[in-house]
Amino acid sequence: MSLRRTAALALALLGAAGLTAVQAATRVSLTRVAGGLTSPLSYVALPDGRALIVDQPGFVRLLEAPGTLRETPALDLRPRLSPINHGAFDERGVLGLALHPKFRKNGRVLVSYTAPRRQSAPADWDCTLRISEFTVAASSEFAIDPATEKVRLEIDKPYANHNGGRIAFGPDGYLYVGVGDGGNANDEGKRPEIGNGQNLDTLLGKILRIDVDTPEGHGVPRDNPFVDGKVARPEIWAYGIRNPWGMSFDRGGDRALYSADVGQTLWEEVNVIRKGGNHGWRLREGAIGFNPKSPDKPLAEAPRVGPRGEPFVAPVAVYKNRNGFKKDPDAHGISVTGGFVYRGKALPELRGDYVYGDWGRIWGVPGGTLLVAHRPKSGSASWPVEPLALGTPAKVASYIVGFGEDNDGELYVLTNGNIGLTPGKGEVWKIVPATP
Numbered sequence: 460m461s462l463r464r465t466a467a468l469a470l471a472l473l474g475a476a477g478l479t480a481v482q483a484a485t486r487v488s489l490t491r492v493a494g495g496l497t498s499p500l501s502y503v504a505l506p507d508g509r510a511l512i513v514d515q516p517g518f519v520r521l522l523e524a525p526g527t528l529r530e531t532p533a534l535d536l537r538p539r540l541s542p543i544n545h546g547a548f549d550e551r552g553v554l555g556l557a558l559h560p561k562f563r564k565n566g567r568v569l570v571s572y573t574a575p576r577r578q579s580a581p582a583d584w585d586c587t588l589r590i591s592e593f594t595v596a597a598s599s600e601f602a603i604d605p606a607t608e609k610v611r612l613e614i615d616k617p618y619a620n621h622n623g624g625r626i627a628f629g630p631d632g633y634l635y636v637g638v639g640d641g642g643n644a645n646d647e648g649k650r651p652e653i654g655n656g657q658n659l660d661t662l663l664g665k666i667l668r669i670d671v672d673t674p675e676g677h678g679v680p681r682d683n684p685f686v687d688g689k690v691a692r693p694e695i696w697a698y699g700i701r702n703p704w705g706m707s708f709d710r711g712g713d714r715a716l717y718s719a720d721v722g723q724t725l726w727e728e729v730n731v732i733r734k735g736g737n738h739g740w741r742l743r744e745g746a747i748g749f750n751p752k753s754p755d756k757p758l759a760e761a762p763r764v765g766p767r768g769e770p771f772v773a774p775v776a777v778y779k780n781r782n783g784f785k786k787d788p789d790a791h792g793i794s795v796t797g798g799f800v801y802r803g804k805a806l807p808e809l810r811g812d813y814v815y816g817d818w819g820r821i822w823g824v825p826g827g828t829l830l831v832a833h834r835p836k837s838g839s840a841s842w843p844v845e846p847l848a849l850g851t852p853a854k855v856a857s858y859i860v861g862f863g864e865d866n867d868g869e870l871y872v873l874t875n876g877n878i879g880l881t882p883g884k885g886e887v888w889k890i891v892p893a894t895p
């Protein structure tokens with residue numbers, strides 16, 4: 460074979476393998492900063508450099524310094540949680556935490572968790588997603604008194620899964636709440652005719668935007684897209700969401716809101732959330748037309764507009780789900796876990812890119828994949844996705860359940876070595892440059 464032909468063949472092979480093969484992989488290492496947890500879902504930096512870690516079975520823990528996790532929880536919410544299957548896979552528990560924008564002055568902390576089904580909910584529904592505010596006692600001990608709880612928002616959940624529950628304050632001072640489609644599968648749930656994601660009468664399957672600077676409950680910001688309540692619940696900021704598992708604002712650039720959206724069978728998404736945007740679910744998954752009767756067989760033609768004739772907001776980055784694309788090298792796993800736009804200093808080649816991961820490659824076998832979606836040069840192009848190459852350890856031997864960001868913009872990956880909520884194998888790792 461001539462040299463020229465060999466080179467042409469090599470190029471053709473690279474092309475066939477997709478973008479992952481043609482981009483130099485960025486190498487990172489992981490340094491463990493906390494262990495002994497169960498399923499750490501959120502890492503939230505405090506202004507003084509310490510961090511709060513949400514542990515799904517009911518705790519908020521204080522990370523006093525790397526490697527020093529305070530034994531006594533800052534907050535123990537176990538008595539207020541819905542029932543949880545501790546030994547098995549379960550999506551319920553404490554799910555998110557955000558510091559009020561004026562936390563330094565007012566000590567207010569917002570926490571989301573699944574509470575027992577409230578009285579007004581249908582008797583066959585599962586639980587109630589609750590967004591509550593607590594106030595931190597003004598002492599160096601950093602205790603959050605459960606008696607300070609103020610319930611801001613409650614959303615009844617028909618099923619135990621797809622809770623979302625990730626929360627973040629925007630640069631506008633309002634609280635954004637990611638809510639899953641209600642659960643079960645294919646968004647057929649308890650409202651099969653349309654699905655919850657496209658139904659603007661429910662808060663399920665949405666990104667919400669609320670004002671928590673009210674004496675009780677919550678307010679609706681005047682510039683919410685459906686504020687008059689005529690077409691939609693006024694808290695809705697964006698819709699067409701399946702399970703927003705990881706949501707964050709870019710601390711730089713245009714301060715956009717990024718949310719992962721876990722796919723059903725074929726495609727995993729990262730979305731830049733738009734005001735009033737229809738992000739597709741369950742009419743679309745990635746770029747395909749979703750078929751609720753047969754989720755592995757897309758519709759022959761994908762819908763181009765939503766129920767009110769509105770165009771869809773396409774995800775910025777997608778990858779294939781291994782359940783639908785078993786042997787495809789670009790199928791990075793089976794459930795996306797959202798991360799952050801990297802704005803730190805230690806990994807300059809990742810600046811402006813979205814760093815995130817996939818929970819696991821195979822159900823029941825711990826082993827997630829760290830991913831990066833590269834910001835394209837032109838604003839409208841799709842972001843190429845590739846795995847982050849690992850130095851030490853050589854692989855992530857646990858499920859990737861969350862990400863965190865510190866005050867310097869450096870990132871953390873949160874893992875659970877068990878598929879369920881069995882204590883002891885939850886860890887927090889800082890993402891650092893790989894040593895050559």
Ligand SMILES: [Ca+2]
Nearest residue numbers: 728738739740
């Ligand atoms: Ca979507």
